[in-house]
Amino acid sequence: MQFPIKTVLYAAVASLVLIGAAQAQRTDIRIGVVLEPPALDPTAGAAEAIDIVVYQNIFEGLTRVDETGAVQPGLATDWTISEDGLTYTFNLAEGVTFHDGTPFSAEDVVFTFERILADDSVNAQKALYAPIESVTAIDAATVEIVLERPSGMFLFDIGRGDAVIVSPATADTNATDPVGTGPFRFVQWNRGSRIQLARYEEYWGELPALTEASYHFIGDTAAGINALLAEEVDGFNNFASESIALFEADPRFKVLVGTTEGEIIMATNNRQPPFDDLRVRQALAHAIDRQALIDGVSNGFGVPIGSHFAPHHPYYVDLTGTYPHDLEAARALLAEAGFPDGFSTAMKLPPVNYARLGGQILASQFAEIGVTVELINVEWAQWLTDVLTNKDYDLSIVAHVEPFDIGIYADPDYYFGYDDADFQAIISELSTTTDDARRRELAVAAQTRLAEQAVNGFLYQLPQIGVWNAKVEGQWVDSPIEGVVLRDIRWVD
Template identity: 70%
Template structure:
């Protein structure tokens, strides 16, 4: 990535040398950084798939709204049995797939049988293994029977991994996606763009824009120039260091929100000295989040004190559990037997936020006598060394799955956190369906992780959108993977 100075020079040259024409009609071109490897969100793990397809081409029985809440989707309503084991969904009528075939309960049954099949390539298959049976009661009614109550069931079936596909077209969805959403797939120019058009037979409200082009631009300077020239109308995630190009430009609006990406100093709790709570507490006291956020994301991120997204309604602000306090950090290290500090390795994957955070944290930890050796690794090596083999001391990575606090209930996970009380709490949370009770349990789970300083909780990755002035309906926060087009419109 070019330096910010180079980007600003480039932008200035473009502004003085080009007269951009900003067309505001009934179409839009949006730039995103990554091209998806395929276009079937039920058969691949890449977030880039959902960016293009989720709630645009494909829909689920439920859908996740901009505030993270669960709303009706292809199911208009549902009833839940008293024991929480049976969900009966009433399906919307007059819904058709983009190829004209009719949507009904058989498509729902097919979709989940495919997800749970032995040869399934669904990235989140484990979320749906709670399903014991899917029964078609009539064309508009389908019953799910669960092995145990699941407080996340309605959310999980609203994710991109559980969108409804048809048996007639599912095999080709990777390259020719056919769903029930408000936009139909038109073409995919590999290496360049995907074009979608409004589906006139859509069952729901008619989306305002007739045509949407998702253009793939990975280079920040190229993206800046494309925006200023009027070649694209916006992006959901501009590099933070480039936002000042647009912040005071009346032709644009900058929307800064949060994502589901908790950036953590991942800590190997199973090995010394990190198995000692006082060592982890000392590290927590040595972290200056404000300096990290300013240095890594130019101030465009939210600090976190536990493993939870700030935009979630269950979020608790725990950033002051271990406030920045170098004297307290040194005292705790001495109490743990490390008065002179210690040395450790910090393995960093190939993303800017991780490697920049690593450099700043190394400087901060040096203040209390902890010497970090920074080891840059590629993703394949990170997955093997850190995630699979647990061959690491410390690492920095963003965990981007929604509501994934339950990963700490697995002592075999790469953190090596083994807390029987926490496991019991998560098991109760997972089987609780009452929303108020779930909130109480989720808040307690956050507090346990914060107090145990399982990881260094740094910041939530920001969603930094830049959009043409006059465009409305964009999501400021990103509670789930996706770039939802349904509400986008040009103001009059």
């Protein structure tokens, strides 16, 4: 049978179109995340889940932190620092607009920092920016920030999610309708399901390869496994370690194991009995078997810590031997403190695996020294209210993911209730010292003081275990700061 020449040509063209469509590179990404953020303004909330979605995607700061933890230019293309370390002059990128089309200028920087420092500010890291004495717009593209005292972490701190630049026109609604200057704009938030972003085509910098991104809230591990296997999501930046072997054996996926800034601690209410007694805190420290905890919770992934500091940091010192696992020493300390038969307490646990499973393991370990622990599971909103805000708790388990945040222990009003003049003096000097050698000495002294005082149960460093479609590249392996940064993520053959 013969076919007309036009029919043959049309068929050939159609086949080529179908082949091209089949081979077209994807430009969307669907990311699974365990926690839904309570809001989307990182300058007005403490939850890591906020930065996971918005940091360096929707919002940008004057500087930004890269995957290695180094400070890079952001909305400020460059800067100069005065000889006394007090005056920073930033040159701003030109042609920048917010996602609503409003031009970005130095006045937005002034507004942002005045808002952070205001008396009614709810910024979770407001104390980091306390050294700022003034912020002045020299002209539309130049900002001068003057500090009251030198700050060795200033350029890093203004690159955190807490200091992203916001517009006066939209600051009050960023919690639900975020408007930034980043490479992605907010599209939609389906509560309980997902958040959708789209590439901002008028972005002032290099456009990312992705045109769409969505964050899907999947808190249940089994549901997350099913979503990955069914290819309903393209990856999780941090996934339950107990299921990793399944994905390591499947060529459709790749597993990326890195580090985070997440110190997992057994938070302890130092302001109330019996935990206001150092001997009780020391007893609990002796009762903790960190390696058993790591093996039981995360299949051996994680580095034991003896103080509130990341093991990969150059200032880190290993203090895990301060109170080694020693049940006899623990019982003796409890008896000395007036609890020869132990006591009963409660532990409030947020809805994450390391806390819920970790609580069960710690309760079992404490039972060996006569301490009975009631485990109380709470949702994040209740944890933030009860524990973080109202300090209504005995014990808890949580990961503190903010980088270089040891200074939180210098605030006696923080939820730990730790009030120690010696530690406060160390942090006071550390915060104003720029000499690296002296900063290291002070950081070691701070770590040592916390360890000796057994302020909290210092457990282990939270690993980042990413499970991704094998064709996705450009995602961060390590997490030196909170966020799933989209700018370099792309699909490859």
